[in-house]
Amino acid sequence: MGLGTATTPMEAAAKEPIGNAGRVLAVLREFGRPISAYDVLDRLRPEGVSAPATIYRALKALIDMRLVHRLEALDAYVVCAHPRHTDDVCFAICEACGRVDEVYDQRLCRFVDDWCEAEGFLLSRTAVEFIGTCAPCRRTVVGDEASSR
Numbered sequence: 001m002g003l004g005t006a007t008t009p010m011e012a013a014a015k016e017p018i019g020n021a022g023r024v025l026a027v028l029r030e031f032g033r034p035i036s037a038y039d040v041l042d043r044l045r046p047e048g049v050s051a052p053a054t055i056y057r058a059l060k061a062l063i064d065m066r067l068v069h070r071l072e073a074l075d076a077y078v079v080c081a082h083p084r085h086t087d088d089v090c091f092a093i094c095e096a097c098g099r100v101d102e103v104y105d106q107r108l109c110r111f112v113d114d115w116c117e118a119e120g121f122l123l124s125r126t127a128v129e130f131i132g133t134c135a136p137c138r139r140t141v142v143g144d145e146a147s148s149r
């Protein structure tokens with residue numbers, strides 16, 4: 001008795017987030033590129049959200065649900081590009097245009113696992129980010145240099 005309304009973790013994971021987490025996710029999806037927690041807060045102020053702690057709590061919930069990733073180098077958040085992967089990913093960040101590519105490669109996961117096991121390192125999370133210039137931006141720069149000659 002009284003157990004009928006309990007939600008199992010499995011059911012919760014399969015659902016779209018609700019409440020503030022749902023609102024934050026909608027903002028991140030709308031932007032489609034990494035934005036800071038404060039940018040999210042600015043977007044949600046008209047809806048009555050005014051506390052940064054509310055946003056950080058919602059972002060943490062979304063990260064735990066693997067719907068959102070945090071980019072350490074940018075101190076920003078982005079919607080996951082691969083639906084609910086369980087392995088770690090890395091990111092390629094273009095400094096010229098701000099484009100971010102989520103890179104998923106099992107070789108990286110295997111390397112991290114092997115290294116941690118060999119060294120006895122207890123991993124809590126990984127943050128691998130490649131900072132540089134994306135292919136389209138490189139082509140633009142090369143094109144400009146060629147035409148100015």
Ligand SMILES: [Zn+2]
Nearest residue numbers: 080081082089
């Ligand atoms: Zn992802």
Ligand SMILES: [Zn+2]
Nearest residue numbers: 094097134137
């Ligand atoms: Zn670029």
